[in-house]
Amino acid sequence: MDYSFSPLGDQAIMIEIGQEISDEGQNRVRTVSQLLESKPPHWLIETIPAFTTVAVFYNPMSADFETVEAELKELLQQTKEVIASEVRTVEIPVCYGGDFGPDLEFVAEHNGLTPEEVIAIHTSGTYSVHMIGFAPGFPFIGGMSEKIAAPRRDSPRLRIPERTVGIAGKQTGVYPIETPGGWQLIGRTPVRLFRPENPVPSLLRAGDKIVFKKITESEYHAWKEEDDAENY
Amino acid sequence: MLKIIKSGLQTTVQDLGRYGFQKYGVIASGAMDPYAHRLANLLVGNEENAPTLEITLVGPVIQFERDLFIALCGGELSPKIDGQKVDAWRPLAVRKGSQLTFGAPKTGCRCYLAVSGGISVPEVMNSRSTYLRAEIGGYQGRALKANDLVEINPTPAWQLAAFDKALSKESDWQVPAPHYSMEPVVRIMRGRQYELFNEESQSTIFTDFFSVSSNSDRMGYRLEGATLSLKEPGELISEAVAFGSIQVPADGNPIVLLADRQTTGGYPKIGQVASIDLPLISQLKPGDRLRFQEISLKEAQRLWTEQEQRIRQLKISIQLKWEEWK
Numbered sequence: 156m157d158y159s160f161s162p163l164g165d166q167a168i169m170i171e172i173g174q175e176i177s178d179e180g181q182n183r184v185r186t187v188s189q190l191l192e193s194k195p196p197h198w199l200i201e202t203i204p205a206f207t208t209v210a211v212f213y214n215p216m217s218a219d220f221e222t223v224e225a226e227l228k229e230l231l232q233q234t235k236e237v238i239a240s241e242v243r244t245v246e247i248p249v250c251y252g253g254d255f256g257p258d259l260e261f262v263a264e265h266n267g268l269t270p271e272e273v274i275a276i277h278t279s280g281t282y283s284v285h286m287i288g289f290a291p292g293f294p295f296i297g298g299m300s301e302k303i304a305a306p307r308r309d310s311p312r313l314r315i316p317e318r319t320v321g322i323a324g325k326q327t328g329v330y331p332i333e334t335p336g337g338w339q340l341i342g343r344t345p346v347r348l349f350r351p352e353n354p355v356p357s358l359l360r361a362g363d364k365i366v367f368k369k370i371t372e373s374e375y376h377a378w379k380e381e382d383d384a385e386n387y
Numbered sequence: 388m389l390k391i392i393k394s395g396l397q398t399t400v401q402d403l404g405r406y407g408f409q410k411y412g413v414i415a416s417g418a419m420d421p422y423a424h425r426l427a428n429l430l431v432g433n434e435e436n437a438p439t440l441e442i443t444l445v446g447p448v449i450q451f452e453r454d455l456f457i458a459l460c461g462g463e464l465s466p467k468i469d470g471q472k473v474d475a476w477r478p479l480a481v482r483k484g485s486q487l488t489f490g491a492p493k494t495g496c497r498c499y500l501a502v503s504g505g506i507s508v509p510e511v512m513n514s515r516s517t518y519l520r521a522e523i524g525g526y527q528g529r530a531l532k533a534n535d536l537v538e539i540n541p542t543p544a545w546q547l548a549a550f551d552k553a554l555s556k557e558s559d560w561q562v563p564a565p566h567y568s569m570e571p572v573v574r575i576m577r578g579r580q581y582e583l584f585n586e587e588s589q590s591t592i593f594t595d596f597f598s599v600s601s602n603s604d605r606m607g608y609r610l611e612g613a614t615l616s617l618k619e620p621g622e623l624i625s626e627a628v629a630f631g632s633i634q635v636p637a638d639g640n641p642i643v644l645l646a647d648r649q650t651t652g653g654y655p656k657i658g659q660v661a662s663i664d665l666p667l668i669s670q671l672k673p674g675d676r677l678r679f680q681e682i683s684l685k686e687a688q689r690l691w692t693e694q695e696q697r698i699r700q701l702k703i704s705i706q707l708k709w710e711e712w713k
Contacts, residue, residue, distance in 0.1 A: 164630075202410060207626070208626040287411055
């Protein structure tokens, strides 16, 4: 697989790994990012891996663009193999519908299904986390069934509570913090995706598999209490 | 201790940013004008990264609860201590009980208040910057409000010894301020997707004036002026953005991404502000205008290196000044 390099301003370099989203490309993205972070060159500040790219931020006082590019090329030459990182499966419990998922009815109607069928489809899939971005701990998740796809709302909501599970187009996602947004909201998870007190503040990592599990409202409250208590 | 009497428009604790966590979607935050932030700290003998208060457009009223040194750097917001005008870009000795107020903003909109010893707030993910959206960092994860009491670290003994001398001695030295303007020329490099824009857009970005829309904040400045378009409309795969990335959403109005930018974005980037000129843009107010000029990556890195060397020299001259006061 080929790599290409281009500047992202005067303090970062973008490594492009293929043009299309693919499993192999994403493994490479993770490999490159992990490699750099495990043996950080003296000029490295941090990396931001995405679908097909890894942005490498560097200190221009320690190395200029050409130097960083040359060192990265050499490093990537030496690492032809993809590090097969362990694939974790993370279960995300969700309390669907009601106040937590005010758009569940809409998603059902839009697809000619009952709310129960939407939940059954949403909980039957295995999803992959492609990348973390947009908001702290926010996973870009692939693998949702098109049977429950739904367009974004015409006018975005000003506040979507943290931990809300939603659908936008063919994507499903979980909001880690309160944000405005146009997603159709179908439920809420008691689990915090953003954990600022942890060394790794994101519950999910790129490459993880996710399964959603339906829980009741009382289970939600018990779980949330436990989750919140864990870290305070 | 700093006692906040009035909050001002938006006063937050910032340092040079939260790095190392962007891969988890955690935004960098930090001072919008890192140059002014760094200089303010150096003037009072702090580390460059020590937290300061970022004061925005309408300044707060702050009462100092002990004798200490402060420095104000950044935009000109007409600062006064106990009603007397004071200069920015130099250390000021202030007495316990004095009040700092601000007047009309002149040039620029963000002023950094550094205090000797530094502001004391807990570190969250290697930084003391306020991350408003996630309500973490800084002072309880939020902008300051009236009646807040902000802890500060002790003033070093060598500074206390200099206090009376500094107070009695009329000093007129200052460090040089950047050339802030309400109509700056901001140097940019071509962005990663520059070639995807049509020919007209590729040239208007460097010729037209753009004005800063009122819908602008620490996350980014929306610009109004010529609308920019792609040769062929299309979506990109989301990728990382950086401080100063100029992205163009479908409506064609460019957005310059600043300190509170998201970590990744899916809009094409037509340009990237040279790091050396970021303060020029961060100091603009809604309604101010700017023009972009092309700069090569090599030149941008050369100017940055030169600036860093100048800052090192300034640090030495500041230390010498302190020696005189001892």
